[in-house]
Amino acid sequence: MNIPALRAETNQSSYFPGDEFAFRILFDLPHVELAQLSNVTVNLNRVDVARNQFALSFGATPHVQGNIASIIQNLPQDLRPGIYVIDAVNLRWDSACEIIQPQSVAIGPIFFAIRSLGEAAIGLDQLAESVRGLQLQRWAYTTREIHTQACVGQGTGVPYRVLVFGVGCLIHAPQQLEGFSVTPLGRGFSHARLHEIVNTTLYKLGLGGIEFKDTVEAQYERSTPTFLIEYSRVLATDHVDALNHCRQHADLIFELLGLDRGHKPCEFYSMALDQNSGQQWSNSFGSPIYRGNLLPDADPASAANLIEVATPKLERTPFLRLLLRSYAEATSEADPGIALLRSWSVLELLADREISSGNPITYPDGKLILNRKGNPKDTNAKEARVYQLIMNSNPLVQSMTRTVDGREQHLLLGGDKHSPSYTPNTIILSVWDVVRAAYAIRNCVAHEGYFSEREIDPDNEDQILAAHLILDTPLDPRRWVRDTAELAVLQKLRSV
Structure with missing residues (x-):
């Protein structure tokens, strides 16, 4: 559940490590009972070119005055200089009879800077310019053109957008990498067809049918979490070359996501789209089996960091691929x-x-x-x-x-x-x-x-x-x- 806030702000646009950091949220009072607000938790992320990196999480009982809730925290002395952002805040509400689970308050991204010692204060205009520069660098990073082996050094080929759908790994947050991304889809498979097959057979055997239960459907959907690996621009000789390259690359990602998760996720559908003509080609649907692995998400960027560092090593080191696949088994x-x-x-x-x-x-x-x-x-x-x-x-x-x-x-x-x-x-x-x-x-x-x-x-x-x-x-x-x-x-x- 997202709770609307009229505005959220920090008390400064830039800080030194160790400075006192104040954060305030202005609520729309008719929709929020601030008297029962017991905790406000703020996550700080460092804005890097590749992706936001988790930096710090802190929470405190807020000071409430009117429709404003505020908390104060001293920043760590070892916080790295750079641009930071707050894009979500968790609230906990207490009542006399129960503690309600934390809920997210919907706010726009709030940027601020951490300065090096001796560096002058950074104003809002300078901060905004730094954010725009990082956004341009990130756009170039996320849309970087990927070349298949057949097109490396050639400078010619057809640009494709390639989608590889995977199942069998629960990912909580999108993972952005150079030229491709891994995004949870928030949905799993349905067992309706399985139910139909069983019922059809039971009726043929004269045994009657079984009831379709929503609880079973929900459980089946939860046990088959899906995600998408999207390659924004792949230069290839043809759609077969594009699909082969990306599917092989995606399989390495599946190996990494399956590392110590009890199950290696797998592809169930893929598609290549010619970005010049708009023509599409797809592979058949696969038949995955899921055993319940969970991708931890204490650091939302952890999966992307692992993929970014390890995938090039796997691509160039056959022994490392053998080692990883043996362990996945x-x-x-x-x-x-x-x-x-x-x-x-x-x-x-x-x-x-x-x-x-x-x-x-x-x-x-x-x-x-x-x-x-x-x-x-x-x-x-x-x-x-x-x-x-x-x-x-x-x-x-x-x-x-x-x-x-x-x-x-x-x-x-x-x-x-x-x-x-x-x-x-x-x-x-x-x-x-x-x-x-x-x-x-x-x-x-x-x-x-x-x-x-x-x-x-x-x-x-x-x-x-x-x-x-x-x-x-x-x-x-x-x-x-x-x-x-x-x-x-x-x-x-x-x-x-």
């Missing part, structure tokens, strides 16, 4: 054993490239890790290479707790008795212990198709350890391997 797998097998494969791919063979592995204190025969364990073994890969990333000490039958179980991974969270009842576990337990699970799945913590080989110490961790501790090696693979993929995305 792991996160989309419902079976925990098979998911571990796939997550382990990600770690093994990295370890084979980055860890040399024949080197002994050690505990963090330098003590050699020995095999069952009492000889030093070395990186000729796959599990040892994976262990060394993990240790090279300087893993943090992890403290885990769970409550079973009213008693707390506390586990410390990678720490010792000198760790701050250690207690006499703490289970201390080394990273090597978890790696060898996870590898035992991996081998069972790879050789038998499954791992059961209740059906283990009583002579296999690693399987015994794996079952103990799953049944009796807060640490499940299957989940730990998934989280470790995620961290390794993200580190590789940043480092390439």
Whole structure:
């Protein structure tokens, strides 16, 4: 629900970091009960050429005088100089019997500047000129012409506008990038056709029909969130070239949006429009399946930032594409054993490239890790290479707790008795212990198709350890391997 405001304003057009920042909203009193207004939350975004970047959010109980609500906040000392904007404000209303959820107040964008130390005050005219300059730069950025591989360096071709529709990722805010955008459509699929198919069949079988329920329709729509990837101007040899280029690029975006979301979104329709003739070409509708991933949106620009940084790396690095797709398969797998097998494969791919063979592995204190025969364990073994890969990333000490039958179980991974969270009842576990337990699970799945913590080989110490961790501790090696693979993929995305 949007609540109209007559006007909103800041007390200055420019500030230094650390200055007192005052924000006021003038309401239309007949429509707003200001006496019950308990909190005003303001989001500040820094205006960059590419897109607005989230900078700061703060809230306070407002001071109300007449039809004006105002809040005051000291700006952070580390706020970067530049142009900032407020384009939405959340309000919370309290009553004697309930707290109503925050609602947005509709206001136009309010711009102000953060100055460098020693810089003169920036007036409204100068501020407006800076905003206009940024808007022109952003227009050039968002409409940048994209060239297919066949047209790179040629300077000739046909300009197309390309639309790729995706499903399977809930995106809360539009994501603007250079030459293309990702926009949530706010609608999902209907199950009406499925209902019709079932009913037709049931009637043929003489079993009668089933009721069409609006609640089921709403649930189905929520479970199939849709979005649009739009390429504003693509120079291509023909519509096939334009569609192929953009669909391949969009698939990389799907991989990124599916990273650690439990499901990779996919295309269900695409179209190319010749911008000279107006002629249109489209692909057939696809058949997607959705498992419930959610794209977090604490920072509205986070998805665009990830896509902007990572997509060029994926385009030029085939190994990185293999790594990302392998991990996406792991996160989309419902079976925990098979998911571990796939997550382990990600770690093994990295370890084979980055860890040399024949080197002994050690505990963090330098003590050699020995095999069952009492000889030093070395990186000729796959599990040892994976262990060394993990240790090279300087893993943090992890403290885990769970409550079973009213008693707390506390586990410390990678720490010792000198760790701050250690207690006499703490289970201390080394990273090597978890790696060898996870590898035992991996081998069972790879050789038998499954791992059961209740059906283990009583002579296999690693399987015994794996079952103990799953049944009796807060640490499940299957989940730990998934989280470790995620961290390794993200580190590789940043480092390439």
